[in-house]
Amino acid sequence: MSTTASNPKDLKKYTDPKTPAGKAADYLDQRTSIGVAVKEFARKVFPDHWSFMLGEIALFSFVVLLITGVFLALFFQPSMALVRWEGDLPQLHGQLMSAAFASTLDLSFEVRGGLLMRQIHHWSALIFMASIVVHMLRVFFTGAFRKPRELNWLVGMTLMILGLAAGFSGYSLPDDVLSGNGLRITDGVVKSIPIIGSYMSYFIFGGEFPGEHIVARLFTVHILLVPGLILALIGLHLFLMVLHKHTQYPGGGRTDKNVVGFPAFPVYVAKMGGNFFFIFGVLALMGATLSINSVWNYGPYDPSPVSAGAQPDWYMLFLEGSLRLMPGQAEIVTWGDFTLSLNVLIPAVVIPGLLFTFLLAYPFLEAKVTGDRREHHVLDRPRNVPVRTGLGVAFLTAFVILALAGSNDLIATHFHLSINAITWVFRVLLFVGPWFTFQVTKRICLGLQRKDRELVLHGHESGRIVRFASGEYVEVHTPLSDQERWLRVNYEATRPLELAPAADARGVKRKGYASEKRWHQLSRFFYEDRVEPVTPTELAAAHTTHDALAAADERGGELATASSHSADLER
Amino acid sequence: MSDSKTPSTEIGPVDGSELATTDRFADPGVPEHKPRLTDTDPKAAARSERIVTILFVLSVLGTIGSLVAYFAVRPDGTVPGVRASTLWLGVTLAISLLGIGFAAIHWAKSLMSNREYVDERHPIPSSPEVREVAVVALQQGVEDSGIARRGVLKGAMLGSLALFPLAVAVPLISSVGDDWNVSKFRHTLWRKGMRLATDPDGRPLKAADLTVGSVAHMMPDVSTEVRESGEWISEKAKAVILLVKLDPEDIRSEQRPGSSYDGIVAYSKICTHVGCPVALYDQQTHHLLCPCHQSTFDVADGAKVVFGPAKRPLPQLPISVDDEGYLIAEDDFAEPIGPSYWERLR
Numbered sequence: 001m002s003t004t005a006s007n008p009k010d011l012k013k014y015t016d017p018k019t020p021a022g023k024a025a026d027y028l029d030q031r032t033s034i035g036v037a038v039k040e041f042a043r044k045v046f047p048d049h050w051s052f053m054l055g056e057i058a059l060f061s062f063v064v065l066l067i068t069g070v071f072l073a074l075f076f077q078p079s080m081a082l083v084r085w086e087g088d089l090p091q092l093h094g095q096l097m098s099a100a101f102a103s104t105l106d107l108s109f110e111v112r113g114g115l116l117m118r119q120i121h122h123w124s125a126l127i128f129m130a131s132i133v134v135h136m137l138r139v140f141f142t143g144a145f146r147k148p149r150e151l152n153w154l155v156g157m158t159l160m161i162l163g164l165a166a167g168f169s170g171y172s173l174p175d176d177v178l179s180g181n182g183l184r185i186t187d188g189v190v191k192s193i194p195i196i197g198s199y200m201s202y203f204i205f206g207g208e209f210p211g212e213h214i215v216a217r218l219f220t221v222h223i224l225l226v227p228g229l230i231l232a233l234i235g236l237h238l239f240l241m242v243l244h245k246h247t248q249y250p251g252g253g254r255t256d257k258n259v260v261g262f263p264a265f266p267v268y269v270a271k272m273g274g275n276f277f278f279i280f281g282v283l284a285l286m287g288a289t290l291s292i293n294s295v296w297n298y299g300p301y302d303p304s305p306v307s308a309g310a311q312p313d314w315y316m317l318f319l320e321g322s323l324r325l326m327p328g329q330a331e332i333v334t335w336g337d338f339t340l341s342l343n344v345l346i347p348a349v350v351i352p353g354l355l356f357t358f359l360l361a362y363p364f365l366e367a368k369v370t371g372d373r374r375e376h377h378v379l380d381r382p383r384n385v386p387v388r389t390g391l392g393v394a395f396l397t398a399f400v401i402l403a404l405a406g407s408n409d410l411i412a413t414h415f416h417l418s419i420n421a422i423t424w425v426f427r428v429l430l431f432v433g434p435w436f437t438f439q440v441t442k443r444i445c446l447g448l449q450r451k452d453r454e455l456v457l458h459g460h461e462s463g464r465i466v467r468f469a470s471g472e473y474v475e476v477h478t479p480l481s482d483q484e485r486w487l488r489v490n491y492e493a494t495r496p497l498e499l500a501p502a503a504d505a506r507g508v509k510r511k512g513y514a515s516e517k518r519w520h521q522l523s524r525f526f527y528e529d530r531v532e533p534v535t536p537t538e539l540a541a542a543h544t545t546h547d548a549l550a551a552a553d554e555r556g557g558e559l560a561t562a563s564s565h566s567a568d569l570e571r
Numbered sequence: 572m573s574d575s576k577t578p579s580t581e582i583g584p585v586d587g588s589e590l591a592t593t594d595r596f597a598d599p600g601v602p603e604h605k606p607r608l609t610d611t612d613p614k615a616a617a618r619s620e621r622i623v624t625i626l627f628v629l630s631v632l633g634t635i636g637s638l639v640a641y642f643a644v645r646p647d648g649t650v651p652g653v654r655a656s657t658l659w660l661g662v663t664l665a666i667s668l669l670g671i672g673f674a675a676i677h678w679a680k681s682l683m684s685n686r687e688y689v690d691e692r693h694p695i696p697s698s699p700e701v702r703e704v705a706v707v708a709l710q711q712g713v714e715d716s717g718i719a720r721r722g723v724l725k726g727a728m729l730g731s732l733a734l735f736p737l738a739v740a741v742p743l744i745s746s747v748g749d750d751w752n753v754s755k756f757r758h759t760l761w762r763k764g765m766r767l768a769t770d771p772d773g774r775p776l777k778a779a780d781l782t783v784g785s786v787a788h789m790m791p792d793v794s795t796e797v798r799e800s801g802e803w804i805s806e807k808a809k810a811v812i813l814l815v816k817l818d819p820e821d822i823r824s825e826q827r828p829g830s831s832y833d834g835i836v837a838y839s840k841i842c843t844h845v846g847c848p849v850a851l852y853d854q855q856t857h858h859l860l861c862p863c864h865q866s867t868f869d870v871a872d873g874a875k876v877v878f879g880p881a882k883r884p885l886p887q888l889p890i891s892v893d894d895e896g897y898l899i900a901e902d903d904f905a906e907p908i909g910p911s912y913w914e915r916l917r
Contacts, residue, residue, distance in 0.1 A: 045690040082801060088648035096799060109648050112641060116657045116664075148695045181847055184808075185863060188845025188910035198753040198912045207749035208756070208805045209846075245692055253601030259690045260601055267683050274675030281668030288661020291654070303808035304770050304788060304840065306848040308862040323845065323880060324864045331882035337916040343880050344845055344910070377692060409865065419865055420878050482599035489596050535594040 046268055047248035047261035051138045056272060057131035059234065060279040061124045068121040069223065075111055077103040078219030080175065080212045089296055097300035100175040100215045104295055120287030125167050127283065129315040132160050136359075140392050142379035144247045145363040147372070152240040153363050155233055161356070162230050167313055169222040174293070175215050178310055180301030183210060185323070192344035210301070247379050250490050252483045256377045309410055314403070321405030322347035325427050351402075358395065369523040371497050383452075384491040386445035387526045393441040394434035401429050442529070449531035452488040456480060456534040457542040493530040497523040601687060609681045619681040623674045630670025637663035753914070756907045759810040760791045761888060767837070767898040768792035770811060777896045778832055781816040786852045788840065789814050791900075809908055811840040811848065812888050813859065814898070815870050821857065824873030829901050830889040837888040837900075838874045839908040842866055844881035846910045859885075883911070 017026040029035045046052075079099040085092055087105055107114040136156065139145055145153040168186075172179040187209040191197045206213035248254045248261065262268065298307065312320050323344070330342035366388065367373075382389040404411070405426040412419040459477035467473050480488070499520040502513045609616040640659035646652045697705070718725050745751075766775045770788040773795070781787065789812050797803055819834040826836075838859075842849050847863035857871035866879030874885035886908050889901035907915055 043688075045688045080801070082799060089650070109646065109653055112646060112656060113660050115653050116661045119657065120661070181863065184847055185845045188842075188847075191910050191912040192845075194913050196913075198756065198914065199748065199751060201912075202748040202751055202753060203744070206747055209808055211749075211805055212801050244695065245690070251602070252599045253689065255598065257692050259692060260687050262685065263688060267679055267685075270675045270679035270683060274672045274679065276672070277668045278672030278676065281665045281672050284661050284668055285665040288658050288665060296650070301804075302771070303804065304790070304811045304848055306850050306862055308851060310862065320864075326880045328844070328866065328876050328880050328882040331911055333916060338913055339911045339915045340913075341882075341911040343882055347880070375695065409862065423865065423879075483602050486596060486599050490598070536596055537594050 041242075042265045043263040044242075045259050045261045045263055046246050047254075047259060049249055051142075052246065053275065054131055054135040054138055056275055057279055058128055058135055060276045061128040061131060061283065062230065062234070063276065064124045064280050064283050065121060065128060066227070068117045068124065069227075071114075071117045072107065072121060073223055075103060075107045075114060076100070076173065076219075078173065078216045080210075080215050092296060092299065095300065098175045098215065100173060101295070101300040104174040104176075108296070116284075116287050118287075119290070119292050120283050121170075122292045123286040123290065124283050125170060126313060126315075127279075129160075129163050129167060129313075132156075132163055133315075136160065137392070137396070140362075141382040141389055142247070142249075143376065143385060143388065144379055146376040147367065148244055148375050149240070149247075150363040150367070152237060152244070154360060155237050155240065157356070157360055159230060159233050159237065162226055162233070164315060166222060166226045166230065167315060169218040169226065171293075171313055172218050173215060173222060174295045175301050176295040177298040177301055177305055177307065178293075178295075180210065180303070181306055181310065182312060182316075183214060184303070185320075189323075189344055189348040192341035193349065194338075194340060194345070210303070245377070247377055250378050250381065250487060252486050254378055256375060259377070309413065311407060311410070317406035318399050318402035319348060319352060319406075321402040321408070321426070322351045324408055325402070325405050325423060325430060327427075355395070355399070362391075365522075366526070368519060369497065369526050370494055371523070372494075381487075381491065383445040383448040384493075386442045386449075386529065389445050390438040390442035394438035397434045397437040398430060401426055401433050405430075446529060446531055453531060453534050456485050456488050457539060489533040489535075491533055493532045494527045495530070496520065496527045601689065604686050607681070607685065616682065619677065623678045623682070626670050626674035626677065628670075630667050630674065633663050633666030633668075633670055637667060639663075753912075756809075756909075756912065756915075759903055759908065760793070760806050761810060761900045761903045763900065763902050764893070765900045766792035766893070767812070767814065767890065767900065773798065775897045776814075778835060778892045778898055779896055781814070781835060783816050783818050783834065784854045785816050787814040788812075788850075789837070789898075809841065812837045813840045813849065813852070815852065815857075817857065817871055821871045823871050824875075827889075829891060830887060832891050832898070835890065835898070836870065837890045838868075838870065838885040839888065839904060840885075841909040842881060843876075843883040843885060843908075844879070844910060849885065 016022045025034075077099045081099050082096050083099050083102050085095055085097055085102045085105060087093060087102075087109055089105070089109070092105065104118075108118060109115070139153065139156070168182075172183050187201055187205065190201045190204060193200060201209065204214070204217070205211040206217070245259050246261075248259060251260075254260050299305070311317065326343050326347040328343045330346060331344075332340050332342060334340050380388075382392075405423070408419060408422045408426065411417065412422055459479040462476050462478045464476045465473055466476055479485075497520050499516060500510070503509050609619050637660060640656075640663050644656045644659045646656040696702075713719055767789040768775050768791065770790045773790075773792065775792050776787060776789065790807055791810050793803075814835060814837050816833075816835045822831070822834065822836070831837075840848050840850070842861045842863065844861065844864055844866045847861050849859050849861045849866070849868065851860040851862055852858075852870070853860070857869060858877065859868040859870050859874065860866075861868075861879070861881070864880050866881035867877045868874040868881075868885055869877050874887065876882060876884065886904040886906050888904055890898055891901050893899045
């Protein structure tokens with residue numbers, strides 16, 4: 001990398017071991033060889049794009065979660081021992097409740113800034129999960145999971161699942177009616193697991209639901225186990241990111257062998273540092289102005305009451321919706337009078353299992369059907385990989401339909417619709433919706449690719465109409481600049497895998513042909529429909545028609561083919 | 572990169588394939604750097620610098636404001652008081668943070684150089700020489716340890732490593748599940764002759780207190796000490812019932828003698844789906860709806876499922892009245908209440 005550092009003599013002023021800064025640097029370097037790290041990272045180049053900031057939002061909201069979480073942990077008591085609350089709220093004064101709920105009330109009402117910290121913490125958790133999901137979408141749709149980043153995709157997936165665990169365990173800590181019913185549902189789901197379900201319920205709750213242990217156990221999970229794992233995996237995630245160097249969007253001068261962007265110091269130090277303060281600031285503003293999880297309105301957990309229209313945090317909605325959609329008939333009694341609760345097992349275990357397996361397996365699946373072993377550092381434009389983009393949108397559709405189904409009661413009350421009808425509509429949509437959006441998205445992608453071809457071949461419409469001597473009108477197109485064209489032609493339209501014949505030259509059947517054939521079929525599903533990028537030859541041919549036309553014009557429009565060429569121009 | 576012969580990796584288009592070299596456009600290279608207004612106009616640069624400074628100062632004012640808010644706005648234990656304190660502390664904190672955030676980002680975007688640099692990427696795999704040295708190192712290690720020659724030792728080591736987690740796992744797992752007696756799911760506090768008490772105030776209820784169409788949330792009538800003990804919540808979680816008085820003519824399910832009393836039926840309040848309290852009763856249709864997942868039960872027809880993800884009817888608690896006219900249980904539930912589990916019918 002060529003650096004344009006100002007006069008080296010100016011820098012000497014700071015690094016000279018006689019100045020205070022120089023002495024400190026010298027002291028550190030003598031003991032840590034920090035100079036090597038500074039040399040390596042200070043001017044390391046990172047590409048710039050707004051979508052590369054999504055993962056950063058997740059990282060920084062996690063930092064905010066740690067800061068506010070430490071504050072909360074200093075005041076929260078993870079105990080289900082019953083205490084009588086002597087606080088000032090008339091509706092709860094003198095009530096018997098768990099120490100967990102009482103300390104949540106005290107934290108909100110007695111500790112100055114306590115409610116602010118609680119609300120910032122809760123909003124940060126919602127934003128944390130949202131930014132993880134959006135970051136994953138960016139990585140998926142641009143193909144950033146391809147070699148060499150498949151393992152980092154798995155690390156990211158694990159982080160997302162840990163994020164769910166962190167959110168769920170934290171949500172349940174205040175021991176209020178809403179979170180208690182959430183645990184109640186968890187207990188029901190765990191019990192549906194064949195053979196070991198009842199014992200797993202005992203394992204989690206330390207006996208029968210709800211028992212006296214669950215809050216203390218979730219507290220340990222929430223403040224030690226899960227955040228510890230998340231921190232470790234964030235470290236690994238970022239280490240791999242630095243090792244691989246960041247991906248970059250396609251464009252002039254960007255190849256799989258280089259990285260084009262701004263230096264870490266000072267540009268990204270300022271941008272990332274600023275972004276941290278910006279995100280913390282926005283979360284503080286949300287915590288200050290948007291009230292969330294006002295547990296004193298719900299009251300302490302009691303197994304009897306429940307509130308209608310209750311919703312889990314947004315990232316759990318898809319599971320809730322999945323549970324709501326499943327018809328009850330699926331519960332069956334097997335041989336030996338064992339109960340198999342497929343009405344719970346399928347929506348709460350199998351469906352999320354399928355969704356996560358798809359995400360985990362996708363990078364490997366795509367590499368296999370592409371027959372691709374190369375490293376990729378330039379991102380795909382989503383339109384250039386229509387089936388991947390379609391699958392991603394189909395996945396998203398299923399997720400959104402399940403999440404909406406998790407709010408079917410609110411939809412029913414807000415729009416005065418029958419809850420049964422809505423449930424049936426979602427049941428059908430869960431199967432039809434993803435298929436439909438897959439087809440539409442794939443077609444849109446192919447259409448956009450064709451439009452790119454069109455633009456490259458014929459240029460921008462200039463709005464300038466020219467009349468030939470023959471009386472014919474054509475619109476003049478301005479050709480694309482080199483950069484504009486490069487963006488639209490710099491991709492590969494992957495072809496399906498070639499299938500070798502079933503028998504070799506001597507007519508002996510090959511081993512593994514059947515499996516190869518199945519992969520080949522999948523490969524065709526991926527790459528059968530494709531639009532090839534424009535080649536220089538094609539562009540030259542397109543220009544030739546222009547020239548032919550111009551020549552025809554000069555000769556008085558006598559060329560018989562001229563009309564067909566002009567039709568080509570207008571298309 | 573092209574000169575290194577690292578196995579199984581290639582960067583860039585496959586060389587020699589028909590697609591690659593022949594008929595492709597040439598990369599036009601990194602676009603030319605376009606100077607910003609602040610690069611060319613010193614006045615614009617000075618203006619940017621002023622804005623950044625003001626933003627940093629704003630942050631300082633926000634911090635001072637938050638300290639003022641901390642001491643000036645004291646929450647008084649009421650909801651509005653706490654809300655006011657939260658609002659002032661939060662907004663000043665946000666100003667203090669956003670000031671720094673906007674200042675740093677504006678500085679980076681308008682004043683720091685936005686010239687793009689190009690770094691080379693290095694191949695991810697280690698070079699063949701390094702790999703060779705690594706393999707040799709491992710081989711030497713294996714030889715030094717003699718593990719390949721000493722088969723018994725290897726087996727003993729693997730065996731001990733595989734087994735030792737048991738010493739931690741068994742005490743842990745066997746302790747966290749209490750007594751592992753899952754047959755407790757079968758029984759609730761209800762006994763023959765136990766009175767039904769209203770939930771939450773714990774008042775016994777007379778059959779005469781109920782009119783047709785009325786609903787009552789009930790629990791076992793136990794002493795205050797029991798209700799204030801730590802174990803109560805788990806018992807209550809199984810024992811809560813919903814009492815509905817129907818017009819006896821509306822009852823379509825067959826009622827065995829001693830299961831209902833004068834049109835009053837009692838069903839477990841715990842949903843047979845995943846265990847939410849079933850709480851929404853519709854007088855017109857006699858339907859009982861679970862607000863969690865919308866399982867709908869028909870109280871007039873043995874609490875059978877008419878819609879939703881639950882399969883089984885809510886278990887019925889047999890009831891009658893004692894000499895004083897108070898509602899009492901005739902027995903415990905005939906089957907386990909709540910969500911299904913593997914050995915439910917065993």
